[in-house]
Amino acid sequence: MIIITQIFGIAAMIFLFMLYQQQNRKHLLVCKLCADFFWSVHYLFLGAYGGMIPNFVGIFRELVFVNRENKKWANHIIWPLVFIILNWVPGLITYKTAVNLLPITASSCVTLSLWCKKPKITKIISVPVSIMFMIYDIFVHSWIGFINESIALSSIIFYFIKEKRNI
Numbered sequence: 001m002i003i004i005t006q007i008f009g010i011a012a013m014i015f016l017f018m019l020y021q022q023q024n025r026k027h028l029l030v031c032k033l034c035a036d037f038f039w040s041v042h043y044l045f046l047g048a049y050g051g052m053i054p055n056f057v058g059i060f061r062e063l064v065f066v067n068r069e070n071k072k073w074a075n076h077i078i079w080p081l082v083f084i085i086l087n088w089v090p091g092l093i094t095y096k097t098a099v100n101l102l103p104i105t106a107s108s109c110v111t112l113s114l115w116c117k118k119p120k121i122t123k124i125i126s127v128p129v130s131i132m133f134m135i136y137d138i139f140v141h142s143w144i145g146f147i148n149e150s151i152a153l154s155s156i157i158f159y160f161i162k163e164k165r166n167i
Contacts, residue, residue, distance in 0.1 A: 005045040009144030012038035016148060020123060020155040026066055028119050033062035039145075048140035050091060050100035051133075054107030057086045065114050080115045084108045099139045106132040120163075123156050130156075 012035045019031035036058035043051035061083040067074035084107075091104035106129040113125035130149040137145035 001045060005042055006144050008038045008042040008045070009142065009148065012036075012042060013144065013148040013151060016152050017155050020126070020152065020159050022119065025117060025119055026069070028122065029062045029066040029114065032114065033059055033066070036062065042142070042144070043140070046140055046142055048136075048142060049094045050096075051103045051136060051140060051142065051145070053090050053094065054087045054103050054110075057083060058107060058110070060086075061111060061114065068117075080111050083111045087111075097139075099136055102132040102136040106136075123159060126156055127153065 015031045015035035015038065019028055019035065022028040022031060036055045039055040040052050040059065043049070043055060061079075064074050064079055064083075087104045087107045091100065094100065109125050109129050113122040113129075116122065130152045134146055134149040137143070137149065
């Protein structure tokens with residue numbers, strides 16, 4: 001079971017690394033959706049429901065947000081609030097320690113950053129999000145999650161260095 005858990009974490013890491021290299025918002029959201037699916041399973045197998053819930057909710061968030069360009073219903077301003085509430089309600093129900101609030105808070109930030117149509121802002125907001133998940137991963141012993149967040153931060157820095165060279 002440990003090996004399967006790690007495989008799901010590695011798959012999620014791959015999609016997140018690809019996410020930070022995307023210029024196109026739709027491709028960014030598809031990568032995020034795939035990563036959220038794999039992280040949901042990873043945290044579920046660890047019994048870390050505080051991390052599983054926001055990733056599971058994130059799957060549906062990305063399904064809505066990816067359709068903002070071509071579906072009027074998906075562009076309604078209520079969606080970010082809906083997804084933030086969908087994170088917090090079960091998150092508070094399964095609350096055990098203050099550490100459980102880190103991934104829910106991080107996911108609220110991600111929801112706002114993904115709603116914004118600028119991938120650059122998504123990447124900037126991802127820095128504190130990664131830090132919150134790093135702390136959470138230490139507490140739930142998701143070492144692959146901790147490694148992922150370290151790589152994600154490196155990937156974001158790499159993106160901005162690459163972008164600066166192209167200016």
